[in-house]
Amino acid sequence: MTLVSSTPMLQEARKSGYGIVAFNVHSFDMLYSVAEAAAEIDAPVIIQTTVGTVQNLGPDSIVKTANAASEKYDIPMALHLDHCTDLDVIIQCIRAGYTSVMIDASMHPFEENISLTNQVINITKYIDVNVEAELGKVGGVEDNIVVSNKDAEKAVPSECKEFIERTGVPTLAPAIGTAHGIYSGDPDIDFKRIEEIASLVDEPLVLHGGSAIPEEDVKQCITLGMAKMNVSTELKNAYSEAIKDHFSQTPDSLDPRKYLSKAKEVAKKLATEKMTLVGCAGKAQEIKTQAYPNQYKIDSLRV
Template structure:
């Protein structure tokens, strides 16, 4: 199965009132692990990579492996470049075959954020590539983008409406109180703000900082209009912990097939739990298979 634009995937999810998980993958192995979990649950899924992962593995290589895995598991799959501030990297990803890109200009004033988003839209729209933009500032660390807790800003609903109308962006990630990484305390999610934004814009919304948010809170976000739910830290922590445990228990067992099998099992379990959390299990329709 060819990689799909996430625009249609997320519009359908929004219409059907479920979410689609976008899993950050950091290795070629993890691409197959995520898609195996999605295939087992008959769920659409989005693979996404940071700029750091693109630089480490190569955009073309990531696309080819994602295509091969999608064809093997025959599951609707999108491939998204997350939190990119560099237009040249966005162009590289689109040329390589990414079906979705995020231009993160949220650190700039509204007008410049809109201008940079429109520049990416001009490149991506005619090619059927989805574009995601961010309003407000999501706290935490994502690759080399660091937003201190005191600098995080929630999106203004009226500005979200104006931004979508001005740029034509098909997916929007408004800052609503979540943060990248694992939370030190209870997430301060502004559900009323999500509802207000969703009532003002027609496009699917994106929940950043989806790791370690209580399941019931994520489901509430999805019910209010968050169609894409990003998960990164919990997934990589799960398979990294499995590898650490392997060497703690069997320090002389150095066969990669042994410790990667344990990493795979942990990753699949985590991915399945997140897919079930957003309600996308069993959503693969006959036209996809």
């Protein structure tokens, strides 16, 4: 199965009350770790890359690798560009074959955010590419985007409704108290705000800053309408710590196959836990038939 737009899978997830995890990967090995974990538990998955990773690995290479993984493991997989402020990079990734993009104009005033989001919506109007936008400001650090705690602000429910009505954006990431990175204390998640936003809009909502949120908080967010949860720092740290541990224990063991295989297993374990937590384990085949019936019929005829 080739890469798919994340719009149908997220719509199905919200309708059915579970979530899809979107993992930020920084290497092709990490990409395959996540894909293999998803295949082993029959879960749909979203692979994400930051602008920095796009610049490092190249959009064409990322798309080819993600497509190969999707076809190898035969699971519904989308490829998403995370937190992009540059329209040229968005166009570049869409041309390469990304099936989902995020225009992050949340640092701009409301009207300008709408205008910039509509520019991307107009580009994707006739192609099968999901668009994600953000309202409010999620704190923390994501690639080269830094939002301090004092500058972080939560999304206004009525503005979320108006924003979707005026843009038609299919997925929205409202700031609700989470932050990018690992929390120094418990996150201040505004569950009432999530519930109010979800009561006003039918579109899937996106939970940014999903690393290290307590499990019960994640489950409540999903129950209230969050259909996509982003995980970046926790996966990156687990992968890297496994490599550090390898050299701490066996400093003379320089075979990349040995230390990368350890990192892969740690990444797979974490990815499996996150996908199981949001309830998408065992949903891949259901997603195929419910969200992508035409593509699934075509793929099933391949010899």
